[in-house]
Amino acid sequence: MTVESAAAKEATTPEPDIGRSWHVVLPPLCYLAVAVAMVVYTQVVPLDGIESGSLNLTFILRRTWEHIQLVFYSTVLVLAVALPLGVLLTRRALLKATPFVMVLANLGQATPSVGMVVLLAVLFQIGFWTAVAALFAYSLLPTLRNxxxxxxxxxxxxxxxxxxxxxxxxxVLFKVELPMAAPVILSGVRTTLVLNVGTAGIAAFIGAGGLGDLITTGVSTQRNLVLITGCVLIAVLALLIDWLGGLAQRYLAPKGLS
Structure with missing residues (x-):
């Protein structure tokens, strides 16, 4: 290799965009810093008996994991139903069924989330999977419609x-249509994820756990620190999942379409 060709290759090799990398990584670091600061604060300030029971580290971590599980299972269920159903409803043979299916999907989101959870708990039973079903019904529309x-x-x-x-x-479907539609579909999935994170807080009303337990405890016992901690952690979790959804939109969509 000549000196000229080596110089030309070096000139055309793109250098890593450090500023852009920091721009991508900085938001989640800030979100995590807020969550860690909130949890650390609850561990060092004087607490009464009720606050100590709700804000000990083990309890917070367990409720956070339950919240993540609620979001995960409900979102997987949405993807398993909304993606194939959305494809089928765009095929010529099923176009006439589209209005009826969309009415049902809109009904799930039009119903107040608390009402949906309580209604399903009355019809079936309280617990984790009833909350998952309510989250599924509430967050189906964005992914299906997109x-x-x-x-x-x-x-x-x-x-x-x-x-x-x-x-x-x-x-044609898998090599042309779905790749071209990927950015819009991923946007719907991102919306579903964020909806599920926020709505999963009401699962505490039917004994399904999650960070909503901190909010309900804070309200019922008038402990503002417990209430604020639950709200902050849910908000941070929603922001982190929205960030991950943004990365998925950027890197999973075909090049030139995202």
Missing amino acids: TMVGLEQVDPRLIDAGRGIGMSAAG
Whole structure:
């Protein structure tokens, strides 16, 4: 390799964008710093008996893990239903069923979240999976609707081109339509995640655990520190999951579309 070619290669090699990397990493670090500062504060200030029971580190970590589980299972259920259903409702054979399905999906989100949780608890039983079902019904619409919108916005000429080169209907769907619709679909999934994090706080009303326990305890016992701690931790968790959703939109969407 000549000196000139080596110099040319070095000149054309992109250098890492350190500023951009920090721009990506800084927000979650700030969110985590707020959460850690809140928890540390609760461990060092004088507490009465009720506050000590609700703000000990083991209790907080257990409730945080329960909250994450509620969000995880409800979101997985949404993805398992909304993605294939959204695809089916954009196919010509099922277009007539779309209005009826959308009415049901809108009904789930139009119902107040507390009312949804309590209604399902009355119909079935209190507990973790009832809260998961309520979160699923409440957060189904964004992913379902964005899946349909993303697929409907794909340029028909691209679909015709895929069929013109001999691709099957499944091949066009997985190699043309879904990749083109990915940014819109991922945006819906991101909205579902954030909705679930915030709404999961009401799971405490039916004994499903989560960080909502801190809020209900703080309200019922008039302990502002317990209430504020629960609110801060839920907000931080929502911000962190929204950040992860943003990364997914950026890196999972096909290049040139995100």
